[in-house]
Amino acid sequence: MTSPLEQKKIRIAGPSVVTANRTWDGIVVYRTAARAWSAELSEAAIVRNSEEAKALLAEAVADDVGAIGPYIAPVQIGADGRIVPGNLREQIRRTGVTIGQPAQV
Amino acid sequence: MYAYDEIDRTLVNERVSEFRDQVKRRLSGELTEDEFKILRLQNGVYLQLHAYMFRVAIPYGTLATNQLRALAHVARKYDRGYGHFTTRQNIQFNWIKLAELPDALEDLAKVGIHAMQTSGNNMRNVTSDQWAGVAPGEIEDPRIWSELIRQHTTLHPEFSFLPRKFKIAITASDHDRAAIKIHDIGLRLIRNEKGETGFEVLVGGGLGRTPFIAKTIKHFVHGRDILSYIEAILRVYNQYGRRDNIYKARIKILVHELGIEKFSREVEEEWQQIRNSSLQIDDEVIEDIRSRFTYPAYEKLPHMPDELRQAAADPDFEAWRKNSVAPHKVQGYSIVTISLKPTGGPPGDATAKQMDALADLADQYSFGEIRVGHEQNLALPHVAKRDLPALWKALDKLGLATPNVNLITDIIACPGLDYCSLANARSIPIAQELTRRFANHELANLIGRLHINISGCINACGHHHVGHIGILGVEKNGEEVYQITIGGRADENATLGTLIGPGVKFDEVADVVEDVVEAYLALRERPEELFMDTVKRLGVEPFKERVYATR
Ligand code: HEM
Ligand code: SF4
Numbered sequence: 074m075t076s077p078l079e080q081k082k083i084r085i086a087g088p089s090v091v092t093a094n095r096t097w098d099g100i101v102v103y104r105t106a107a108r109a110w111s112a113e114l115s116e117a118a119i120v121r122n123s124e125e126a127k128a129l130l131a132e133a134v135a136d137d138v139g140a141i142g143p144y145i146a147p148v149q150i151g152a153d154g155r156i157v158p159g160n161l162r163e164q165i166r167r168t169g170v171t172i173g174q175p176a177q178v
Numbered sequence: 179m180y181a182y183d184e185i186d187r188t189l190v191n192e193r194v195s196e197f198r199d200q201v202k203r204r205l206s207g208e209l210t211e212d213e214f215k216i217l218r219l220q221n222g223v224y225l226q227l228h229a230y231m232f233r234v235a236i237p238y239g240t241l242a243t244n245q246l247r248a249l250a251h252v253a254r255k256y257d258r259g260y261g262h263f264t265t266r267q268n269i270q271f272n273w274i275k276l277a278e279l280p281d282a283l284e285d286l287a288k289v290g291i292h293a294m295q296t297s298g299n300n301m302r303n304v305t306s307d308q309w310a311g312v313a314p315g316e317i318e319d320p321r322i323w324s325e326l327i328r329q330h331t332t333l334h335p336e337f338s339f340l341p342r343k344f345k346i347a348i349t350a351s352d353h354d355r356a357a358i359k360i361h362d363i364g365l366r367l368i369r370n371e372k373g374e375t376g377f378e379v380l381v382g383g384g385l386g387r388t389p390f391i392a393k394t395i396k397h398f399v400h401g402r403d404i405l406s407y408i409e410a411i412l413r414v415y416n417q418y419g420r421r422d423n424i425y426k427a428r429i430k431i432l433v434h435e436l437g438i439e440k441f442s443r444e445v446e447e448e449w450q451q452i453r454n455s456s457l458q459i460d461d462e463v464i465e466d467i468r469s470r471f472t473y474p475a476y477e478k479l480p481h482m483p484d485e486l487r488q489a490a491a492d493p494d495f496e497a498w499r500k501n502s503v504a505p506h507k508v509q510g511y512s513i514v515t516i517s518l519k520p521t522g523g524p525p526g527d528a529t530a531k532q533m534d535a536l537a538d539l540a541d542q543y544s545f546g547e548i549r550v551g552h553e554q555n556l557a558l559p560h561v562a563k564r565d566l567p568a569l570w571k572a573l574d575k576l577g578l579a580t581p582n583v584n585l586i587t588d589i590i591a592c593p594g595l596d597y598c599s600l601a602n603a604r605s606i607p608i609a610q611e612l613t614r615r616f617a618n619h620e621l622a623n624l625i626g627r628l629h630i631n632i633s634g635c636i637n638a639c640g641h642h643h644v645g646h647i648g649i650l651g652v653e654k655n656g657e658e659v660y661q662i663t664i665g666g667r668a669d670e671n672a673t674l675g676t677l678i679g680p681g682v683k684f685d686e687v688a689d690v691v692e693d694v695v696e697a698y699l700a701l702r703e704r705p706e707e708l709f710m711d712t713v714k715r716l717g718v719e720p721f722k723e724r725v726y727a728t729r
Contacts, residue, residue: 097205098275099229138207142225160656162595166227170596172524172606 085126087159089147090117091133092166093140101166102140104133110140114156114167119148190292197221198280205277222293223279226597232257232274234286234293237328238306238321239267239550243537246548248289250533256282261533263518263526265552265590265641266345267305272597304328305347307355308551311473312559314507317367318375320350323404325467326459330405344412344429345384352670357552359383359392359672360644362429363411368398376400381411381441382433383672385638390430391672395442401464403449406457410449414441474545474560479510483564497619498570501581503561512563514544516556516573517580517588521617524606525591526554535576543569554590555583585622586630586695587613590641594634594651595658601634603651603658604684608632611688616695625695628709631666644668646710647691648675658684664694664721665713678722682729690725697724 091104095112102110103117111117120126126145133143147159158164165171197217204214218224222233234249241249249269253261256278257271264270274282286292304324311319327346347356350367358364364380377399383392399407415429418436433441489495504513516536519525528536536556540548543565544558551557561569573579582588589612592598594605609632616622631645635652642648648663659681666675682690695709701720702712713721 094225094229096211097277099225099273101228137210138205141211161658162227162601165595169228170606171604172596172610 084123085145087147088119088121088150089126089145090119091129091143092146093143095140096138104129117156190287194283194287197283201276201280227599229273230276232271233268234291236267236550238310238324239308241548243540243546245289245291246533246537248286248291250530252282252285254530260527260529263550263554265554267550305356307349307351308549308557309355309513312506312513313351314505316350317369318350319471320348320367322468322471324348354670357668360385360668364392370398374400377404382430384428384430385641385643387636389643389674390434393438402459403453405459406453407449409452409457410445413448414444476508479562481509485564485567489567495567495570498579498581502583510563512561514558514561515583516578517583518555519582519588520577520580521613522610525589525609532576532578539572581619582622584627586616586625586628587622589630591632592634592639598634600637602653603634605632605634605640605651608649608687612691615688615692626708641668643674644672645675647694649687660687662690664718665710667710676718678718679726693725694721697721
């Protein structure tokens with residue numbers, strides 16, 4: 074995984090969010106505009122240029138108790154304003170494995 | 179089975195309470211993730227795409243039924259009801275909550291299971307043949323030596339801060355089921371002309387970004403000298419190993435750069451200085467370990483019991499028996515491999531229900547013992563032949579009697595992009611599709627022994643380099659692309675596969691494999707010529723032609 078520090082150099086190509094895994098249980102979370110973490114991508118703060126991305130990331134990194142390994146991830150925004158993950162990795166993180174899991178037993 | 183002593187138990191318990199405290203401090207913010215990371219890795223906890231992943235060691239692949247039940251319990255209570263058996267005699271849980279991990283560790287510690295040596299730059303758990311102690315013709319149970327090395331290296335300072343992680347595997351049979359040639363150190367237990375037990379020592383194997391097959395560094399090291407010899411290797415490695423570059427820090431790179439001759443000279447020099455030290459192993463020490471491995475009280479049973487003769491009329495039973503049942507060193511007994519590769523299923527996954535049921539079956543039919551192999555399958559090591567028909571029926575009900583061991587659908591696959599944060603592409607869905615394509619048992623049998631290995635990135639956890647057909651997922655312009663190699667193998671004749679051409683897309687992989695297989699069926703000289711032999715005879719060209727002619 075790319076470390077946040079390396080990512081600071083990266084310019085973002087389009088709308089992006091900051092995502093991480095929640096510390097206590099590991100689930101996928103997104104940084105919100107309210108300086109909190111949410112499991113809902115729809116609540117993620119959207120950044121559109123590198124300055125904004127950097128600022129959101131820095132603020133997210135500072136909340137180390139809340140979530141770990143934050144990084145900038147691309148998203149797409151549909152005509153209806155819905156936020157969808159910008160690549161397969163993020164899609165899998167959001168919607169889960171693509172393979173079906175054994176029945177819960 | 180192996181009886182742990184008090185020291186081990188105390189150590190494991192101390193680790194649990196230490197980790198409980200560390201987790202508490204992490205959750206309160208007293209420890210940062212940076213500080214905590216090394217601590218969690220020491221306890222087998224990784225961060226994956228969806229959650230924390232928890233890796234538990236199954237030393238030399240031997241499990242007692244209460245241990246398997248404890249794993250089932252962890253899967254059920256702390257995870258989503260299943261676990262994933264890996265190629266390193268580990269089991270991984272994919273959805274563990276950090277806050278609950280200390281409880282899970284504690285539950286496992288009660289049955290002597292821990293997660294030490296599953297991660298970090300240390301000596302990883304020493305792996306061995308899953309048929310250890312029961313394979314006909316083996317020199318000696320290799321786990322005795324695995325255990326000796328484990329005791330010596332666990333938490334030994336010299337082994338805890340290596341330039342990189344370090345893996346040892348041991349085999350004691352002619353047929354290498356432990357893949358020793360792709361380990362940092364591979365040990366083959368042998369006997370010299372004088373009848374003394376010792377090891378052929380191989381060094382510098384490994385896959386990943388720069389794959390190497392291990393080379394023999396010494397043809398015979400006496401058993402009593404094995405610790406000093408390993409220590410000498412590690413000292414040379416520690417002295418030269420590149421800590422500055424994690425890609426170059428593995429011993430395989432050092433051996434490659436120094437050359438095996440220079441490397442072995444340096445080891446020899448080092449060894450001469452320490453071989454007569456306290457590292458020399460007393461016979462009593464070995465005897466003590468030997469005495470802790472207990473074997474069942476086997477009965478005197480006929481070679482061909484009536485039950486087996488009668489069941490032979492059932493073609494389904496026969497298909498399974500021929501595929502999954504292997505000879506045992508004791509007459510009247512068999513080793514039964516349990517395929518964790520059902521059609522359409524993720525390779526290596528077992529549900530809590532299956533684990534519990536299997537524990538019951540092992541109690542009933544295998545003297546309470548289960549084995550875990552590096553092919554992501556399990557085994558029951560001591561099944562009386564007369565019980566085979568009943569066992570088969572029970573396994574079949576659990577979905578654990580797919581007769582595909584060593585066939586094309588017995589696929590080794592890493593978790594890939596469905597779970598792994600390092601992945602470039604998915605592995606499991608490729609495996610699932612291939613198991614559907616080749617689900618027909620007659621077809622798979624006609625093809626014969628053929629191993630497919632799939633990795634979702636260059637770290638090669640799925641051992642793609644040594645697959646007869648190897649599939650490596652990479653990313654190209656945001657898309658999953660797969661590179662196909664053929665002709666690799668992981669056994670005593672280990673070789674790296676050869677790339678057959680440009681990468682192919684996700685949807686095309688199964689078609690390409692079908693083409694390769696069709697080409698093989700058309701090209702083989704006779705049905706007994708195995709895929710890898712055809713590739714060896716003809717090279718990759720005819721396969722390449724077949725695959726790319728229409729693409
Ligand atoms: C899903 C979480 C996993 C992560 C994050 C992970 C990570 C890694 C990494 C980074 C390496 C490369 C180390 C190096 O450069 O030497 C590696 C190697 C390896 N992994 Fe994994 N792995 C995972 C799962 C697995 C699984 C499920 C298996 C077994 C099926 C496995 C078996 C191996 C093996 C055998 C190697 C050594 C290859 C070699 O000899 O270099 N890993 N893993
Ligand atoms: S090979 Fe790569 S993708 Fe597969 S488990 Fe290993 S690190 Fe993850």
